[in-house]
Amino acid sequence: MKTHNFSAGPAVLPQIAIENTAKAILDLNGIGLSLIEISHRSKDFEAVINEAFALMKELLDIPEGYHILFLGGGASTQFATVPMNFLKTKAAYLETGVWAKKAIKEAKGFGNTVVVASSADKNFTYIPKGYEIPKDADYFHITTNNTIYGTEIRYDMDSPVPLIADMSSDFLSRPTDVSKYVLIYGGAQKNIGPAGATFVIIKDDFMNKIADRHIPTMFKYSTHTAEGSMFNTPPVMPIFTIKETLKWLKSLGGLKTMEKINIEKASILYDAIDSSKVFTGTAEKDSRSLMNICFVMKPEYAEKEEAFLTFAKSKGMSGIKGHRSVGGFRASTYNALPKESVQALIDCMKEFERSL
Ligand SMILES: *Cc1c(COP(=O)(O)O)cnc(C)c1O
Numbered sequence: 001m002k003t004h005n006f007s008a009g010p011a012v013l014p015q016i017a018i019e020n021t022a023k024a025i026l027d028l029n030g031i032g033l034s035l036i037e038i039s040h041r042s043k044d045f046e047a048v049i050n051e052a053f054a055l056m057k058e059l060l061d062i063p064e065g066y067h068i069l070f071l072g073g074g075a076s077t078q079f080a081t082v083p084m085n086f087l088k089t090k091a092a093y094l095e096t097g098v099w100a101k102k103a104i105k106e107a108k109g110f111g112n113t114v115v116v117a118s119s120a121d122k123n124f125t126y127i128p129k130g131y132e133i134p135k136d137a138d139y140f141h142i143t144t145n146n147t148i149y150g151t152e153i154r155y156d157m158d159s160p161v162p163l164i165a166d167m168s169s170d171f172l173s174r175p176t177d178v179s180k181y182v183l184i185y186g187g188a189q190k191n192i193g194p195a196g197a198t199f200v201i202i203k204d205d206f207m208n209k210i211a212d213r214h215i216p217t218m219f220k221y222s223t224h225t226a227e228g229s230m231f232n233t234p235p236v237m238p239i240f241t242i243k244e245t246l247k248w249l250k251s252l253g254g255l256k257t258m259e260k261i262n263i264e265k266a267s268i269l270y271d272a273i274d275s276s277k278v279f280t281g282t283a284e285k286d287s288r289s290l291m292n293i294c295f296v297m298k299p300e301y302a303e304k305e306e307a308f309l310t311f312a313k314s315k316g317m318s319g320i321k322g323h324r325s326v327g328g329f330r331a332s333t334y335n336a337l338p339k340e341s342v343q344a345l346i347d348c349m350k351e352f353e354r355s356l
Pocket of ligand 1: 009073074075076077099143145146147166167168169186187188190
């Protein structure tokens with residue numbers, strides 16, 4: 001029986017990316033050495049990271065004047081690095097979930113941090129609208145996809161101040177107008193690669209206007225952009241897998257095609273939830289994510305939750321238990337999750353429903 005991987009992260013990756021990584025770990029390009037036992041400054045690895053940069057630039061159509069980085073530390077380190085570098089007088093944040101709250105907490109340690117709007121009043125089941133971004137803020141920080149709650153900002157907003165986005169869980173799920181952002185970051189392990197690499201896309205002229213405080217060398221973006229993301233040893237193995245994932249994305253037809261597939265996958269699952277007598281979605285419809293689809297049992301079936309998890313497991317569904325702060329179920333439908341897996345989950349939900 002096939003196992004369908006709905007894990008929220010680390011998560012499903014293209015089979016071809018995993019296979020090619022496995023081969024490179026055994027022998028990179030037939031050089032008789034492993035990807036993970038050669039210098040990051042060797043020609044063979046330089047070709048890997050340069051191809052990853054080039055593919056990302058091509059897929060996202062990144063304009064001139066931006067740098068791409070692959071760093072360590074995860075998105076969680078960026079929560080602090082962003083305000084450390086750029087919070088001078090005031091930072092503005094949109095509070096849309098636990099990850100946004102963690103970013104806000106770090107910013108507060110560096111200065112005046114304004115939460116322009118929050119959806120905490122309804123357990124983050126929607127994306128706030130109609131808020132005002134202070135014109136004198138150094139930057140405005142958003143979380144484009146709220147992995148835990150299944151809500152998403154699925155467009156590139158206009159902001160009166162420099163826009164910074166944590167795109168950990170929807171990066172490369174759709175075409176993105178990078179020119180609207182001064183900084184995009186995230187952990188690779190949700191949608192583009194294995195754990196261990198953090199991607200950053202940063203606009204040069206924003207990067208150079210740093211706050212007047214001591215910033216340790218490793219936490220300055222310019223340290224890394226000046227060295228092509230090789231100031232210190234980068235996460236070589238994850239970067240290889242990212243490169244393979246980017247190649248796979250390109251072979252599919254790029255981000256427009258990927259978005260179309262993601263919409264198809266999410267629509268059939270949301271339709272199944274909306275037409276079910278047993279299940280119901282948790283996020284407000286106009287805020288729904290294409291990447292993390294959260295649903296629960298309707299109150300009258302609440303005691304069937306464990307039974308459904310057991311049944312789904314017996315049908316090969318993995319990783320569908322919801323986050324503890326939402327409960328119920330969460331199906332993560334990242335880029336590499338095949339439509340057949342979504343269909344298998346729908347069939348499993350229907351079969352369970354019929355058995356009640
Ligand atoms: C998972 C996640 C993070 C944390 O990422 P780490 O790489 O584990 O630090 C941050 N933001 C969002 C939106 C996430 O989904």
